[in-house]
Amino acid sequence: MAGSSTSYYFVIIGTKDNPLYEAEFGSFKQGGDGIPKFREEQRHMNQFIAHSSLDCIEDQQWASKEMYLKTVDKFNNTWVSCFLTGGNIKFLLVHDTRSDEPIRQFFADVYDLYCKTLMNPFYEVNMAIRSQTFDQKIKAAAKKYL
Amino acid sequence: MALPLEIPPRARSAMSTSKASPMYNLRSSIASTGSTTSLTSLFAGTGASLPRDIVDDIKSVIHHAFVPHIAVHVSDDVDEVVREKGLPDFYQLIRPYGEKVQGRITARDSQGSSVPFEDFAVRFVRLSDVAQKPEQKGNTGGTTFRNGEYGGTNAGIPEAINSEELPLADELLDLHLSHAEELIDTNLATETESHTGQAYYLLYLRKILSGFPVTPHETWAHPVACLIAISSRNTTPIDTLRQLYKSGSEVNIPGYVNKDYLRYYVLVHDEDKDDIVKSAALFEQMKRHFGLHCHLIRLRSVMCIVSDEDSVPVAKSQWLPASEELAELHAHQEEDIESDTSSRFIHGSDEAAIKTMVREMVAQSVIPFMERNIASWNDQILSRRKGIGGRVLSFSRRFLGSTGTRSASNSATASNFDSATNSYDPITPEAQMRKLADWSFMLRDWKLAYDVYNTIRTDFNNDKAWLHVAGAQEMTLISLLLTGQPITPKIRADTIDVYLDAACYSYVTRFRAIYAALRCLLVTVELLRLAGGSSAELAAKWAIKALDLNIRPTVSRALISQRVGDCYAVRQGAGSGGWGGRRRKAAMWHALAAETWIRLGKFAQARHCIDVAMPKYANTEFVLIRRFLDQMKLDSGHVNLLDLKIDTAVGETGGEVVEVEDANGEESQEEDDDEVEKPKFDGKRRSILIPQTPNGDAPGVMTVHESPGADGPL
Numbered sequence: 001m002a003g004s005s006t007s008y009y010f011v012i013i014g015t016k017d018n019p020l021y022e023a024e025f026g027s028f029k030q031g032g033d034g035i036p037k038f039r040e041e042q043r044h045m046n047q048f049i050a051h052s053s054l055d056c057i058e059d060q061q062w063a064s065k066e067m068y069l070k071t072v073d074k075f076n077n078t079w080v081s082c083f084l085t086g087g088n089i090k091f092l093l094v095h096d097t098r099s100d101e102p103i104r105q106f107f108a109d110v111y112d113l114y115c116k117t118l119m120n121p122f123y124e125v126n127m128a129i130r131s132q133t134f135d136q137k138i139k140a141a142a143k144k145y146l
Numbered sequence: 147m148a149l150p151l152e153i154p155p156r157a158r159s160a161m162s163t164s165k166a167s168p169m170y171n172l173r174s175s176i177a178s179t180g181s182t183t184s185l186t187s188l189f190a191g192t193g194a195s196l197p198r199d200i201v202d203d204i205k206s207v208i209h210h211a212f213v214p215h216i217a218v219h220v221s222d223d224v225d226e227v228v229r230e231k232g233l234p235d236f237y238q239l240i241r242p243y244g245e246k247v248q249g250r251i252t253a254r255d256s257q258g259s260s261v262p263f264e265d266f267a268v269r270f271v272r273l274s275d276v277a278q279k280p281e282q283k284g285n286t287g288g289t290t291f292r293n294g295e296y297g298g299t300n301a302g303i304p305e306a307i308n309s310e311e312l313p314l315a316d317e318l319l320d321l322h323l324s325h326a327e328e329l330i331d332t333n334l335a336t337e338t339e340s341h342t343g344q345a346y347y348l349l350y351l352r353k354i355l356s357g358f359p360v361t362p363h364e365t366w367a368h369p370v371a372c373l374i375a376i377s378s379r380n381t382t383p384i385d386t387l388r389q390l391y392k393s394g395s396e397v398n399i400p401g402y403v404n405k406d407y408l409r410y411y412v413l414v415h416d417e418d419k420d421d422i423v424k425s426a427a428l429f430e431q432m433k434r435h436f437g438l439h440c441h442l443i444r445l446r447s448v449m450c451i452v453s454d455e456d457s458v459p460v461a462k463s464q465w466l467p468a469s470e471e472l473a474e475l476h477a478h479q480e481e482d483i484e485s486d487t488s489s490r491f492i493h494g495s496d497e498a499a500i501k502t503m504v505r506e507m508v509a510q511s512v513i514p515f516m517e518r519n520i521a522s523w524n525d526q527i528l529s530r531r532k533g534i535g536g537r538v539l540s541f542s543r544r545f546l547g548s549t550g551t552r553s554a555s556n557s558a559t560a561s562n563f564d565s566a567t568n569s570y571d572p573i574t575p576e577a578q579m580r581k582l583a584d585w586s587f588m589l590r591d592w593k594l595a596y597d598v599y600n601t602i603r604t605d606f607n608n609d610k611a612w613l614h615v616a617g618a619q620e621m622t623l624i625s626l627l628l629t630g631q632p633i634t635p636k637i638r639a640d641t642i643d644v645y646l647d648a649a650c651y652s653y654v655t656r657f658r659a660i661y662a663a664l665r666c667l668l669v670t671v672e673l674l675r676l677a678g679g680s681s682a683e684l685a686a687k688w689a690i691k692a693l694d695l696n697i698r699p700t701v702s703r704a705l706i707s708q709r710v711g712d713c714y715a716v717r718q719g720a721g722s723g724g725w726g727g728r729r730r731k732a733a734m735w736h737a738l739a740a741e742t743w744i745r746l747g748k749f750a751q752a753r754h755c756i757d758v759a760m761p762k763y764a765n766t767e768f769v770l771i772r773r774f775l776d777q778m779k780l781d782s783g784h785v786n787l788l789d790l791k792i793d794t795a796v797g798e799t800g801g802e803v804v805e806v807e808d809a810n811g812e813e814s815q816e817e818d819d820d821e822v823e824k825p826k827f828d829g830k831r832r833s834i835l836i837p838q839t840p841n842g843d844a845p846g847v848m849t850v851h852e853s854p855g856a857d858g859p860l
Contacts, residue, residue, distance in 0.1 A: 017730075017766070018766075018767045019767055019768055043770055044770035044773070044774040047768040047769075047770045047771045048734045048737065048738075048771060049734075051730055051734065051766070051768060051771065052731040052733070052734040054730055055714075055727065055728045055730045055731050058725055058726065059725075059726055
């Protein structure tokens with residue numbers, strides 16, 4: 001769907017099914033340039049897929065003792081991986097190749113970043129994250145692992 | 147008002163893209179005028195009476211799909227009598243009455259207890275139809291498919307199994323939907339559930355399930371009985387009957403069809419021209435010659451017109467195959483409404499006579515015949531097969547078969563399977579067991595059917611008769627689901643998933659039998675959906691598989707996507723939070739279905755899907771989803787221009803701020819007239835209407851939250 005290199009859609013979803021932060025990026029592996037190659041009609045599908053996978057997450061979040069739920073859903077050739085925080089905030093990654101381990105490391109970094117954000121006295125749970133620094137750090141983490 | 151209406155509705159429905167202009171204000175401005183009855187009468191001749199009670203309906207569609215087929219073989223003089231009545235032939239006359247056998251029919255199941263059916267049905271087919279198609283195939287199939295990797299596996303399989311009917315079903319549904327679309331556009335019908343909801347899906351399902359092809363791997367289309375008829379005009383009645391019996395047996399029926407079906411003899415008495423005393427005498431003579439399976443039917447041969455006192459319209463067949471119905475519809479379009487074939491009438495007495503004949507035939511001859519055969523096959527074959535002796539026998543046969551014939555080129559010689567024609571001879575135990583299973587399924591003894599399918603599946607597997615295996619797997623599942631036993635997770639994982647997967651693989655990859663695969667999937671999906679709960683989710687999963695079978699964006703694709711949504715919607719979660727529900731998925735699939743509908747130009751369907759999907763997305767903060775839905779609302783002529791205002795008003799460069807003063811939408815139409823560009827729907831509008839995000843970012847890089855209350859409603 002995204003040509004030779006894979007693309008990722010990352011979203012943090014709050015407790016009210018509201019997106020807190022969204023990002024698209026491409027793979028840096030195998031000579032990728034990190035630029036997402038989603039076609040125009042795929043971009044809203046990413047949001048649909050992420051949103052609808054919440055149904056599956058609600059099923060699976062009780063079954064696993066891990067916070068990283070691995071791939072939770074599949075739509076055609078697209079997988080959805082999920083990481084659940086203690087406050088029921090979901091990190092979702094929509095991707096078209098399966099690779100559990102790098103995604104786990106990526107999520108671990110994102111979790112750290114998210115915790116730091118939570119420490120901000122001006123930030124409340126379920127608020128959209130607009131910080132440029134956060135954005136840059138997420139992109140850096142993506143570059144490192146994905 | 148001027149704008150959208152300038153395109154005549156007919157031309158509009160002919161367009162297949164979303165360029166056709168939709169109607170604004172449709173929902174609010176329609177006075178609820180049309181009723182279902184007026185719609186069906188307007189759309190007469192299509193056989194599409196839209197059903198009401200949906201759950202019952204799905205089961206009854208499935209019940210009525212797998213019914214005994216009765217071949218019709220009549221002498222020319224019978225057709226002559228019927229032609230004088232103004233109908234094409236005897237077969238056309240009686241066919242609709244097989245679809246609902248009058249009164250209650252009782253059948254004994256394998257336990258010996260009798261089960262009543264209120265809605266038993268049989269399907270009449272022309273004897274020549276059973277014969278012809280495989281004959282054509284026999285010439286080509288035997289030779290052309292030999293060279294492939296699956297040497298000979300495709301031989302003997304009629305083409306009908308390979309999806310030729312599917313595009314026709316699509317085309318037919320397309321016609322139906324266009325018609326509904328026109329009615330809605332011209333305010334003749336309201337957008338009620340019956341015009342947009344699952345009624346069309348059911349119609350589609352029915353079209354898929356009518357007209358089973360005659361194939362070696364299942365016996366649905368093989369005749370259970372043959373109706374042989376002569377009329378009182380015949381000068382040599384008994385000889386003609388013998389002649390018909392003989393010609394009926396000599397018709398080139400494929401070798402795998404059992405010719406030991408029941409013969410039912412009918413004497414058609416011409417009420418208007420012939421003497422009943424003579425006919426009665428002849429009938430006595432018939433009984434002496436042919437035994438008890440005889441019937442005397444009294445029909446009038448004069449034509450009946452509407453003004454006759456006991457005239458009734460000729461019943462419509464609900465189970466016309468798509469090809470026939472299409473042909474009929476096309477014929478209609480060319481004819482005048484006056485000479486409409488749909489407005490034919492017959493005498494009430496004739497109708498009663500036909501109903502009585504069908505009932506007597508089914509209740510007194512066909513069902514007892516089937517029961518007898520089921521009992522004897524059950525005794526002779528199944529029990530033997532299941533007992534110790536049978537196991538040893540089949541084991542030793544297999545053992546000897548594999549060692550003894552290793553040198554032989556064809557390893558299948560030890561089994562009864564004929565790989566050249568890809569079939570079993572009807573006298574082999576395997577073929578008879580399949581027949582036993584199918585017949586008990588027809589008599590709705592699901593348990594016995596399930597047992598037998600389960601047993602023969604392994605037999606077929608040992609013979610590597612893949613088509614038969616797939617057929618048995620399909621029916622194992624269907625009968626299992628129909629028994630109503632609870633579907634445990636274990637059954638779901640070990641039986642349903644595995645068999646469906648294997649059956650689809652065999653059908654699609656080995657035989658390119660898209661039709662068979664689709665039928666298998668759709669029926670199972672419906673039954674799983676009725677089971678509810680987690681099974682409904684499984685239903686959705688397999689319905690998605692069914693989508694993969696055809697890639698083109700046709701009506702069937704839209705219908706099935708919508709069905710996926712329906713399947714997910716069945717799964718409601720527990721508690722107030724709806725944990726474990728699948729509402730988001732249902733909403734997504736409905737939105738996707740709406741997109742396909744728009745692409746097909748079926749805006750009423752699209753509006754319906756959007757309506758279903760909308761509640762879940764009403765306050766969504768996913769920008770792209772929202773934009774996509776708004777776009778669809780515009781494209782489909784969904785009125786909620788009010789919603790649009792909120793979105794575009796935020797974007798500074800949104801440009802087209804639609805200000806609607808009244809929710810009624812009556813006034814908004816004048817507004818649209820000013821902004822003429824928009825309703826033209828040339829597809830370029832997209833760029834104007836989509837608001838830029840305030841900071842100018844490409845949306846998706848950083849989410850922009852227009853509503854300040856993002857964190858508010860905690």
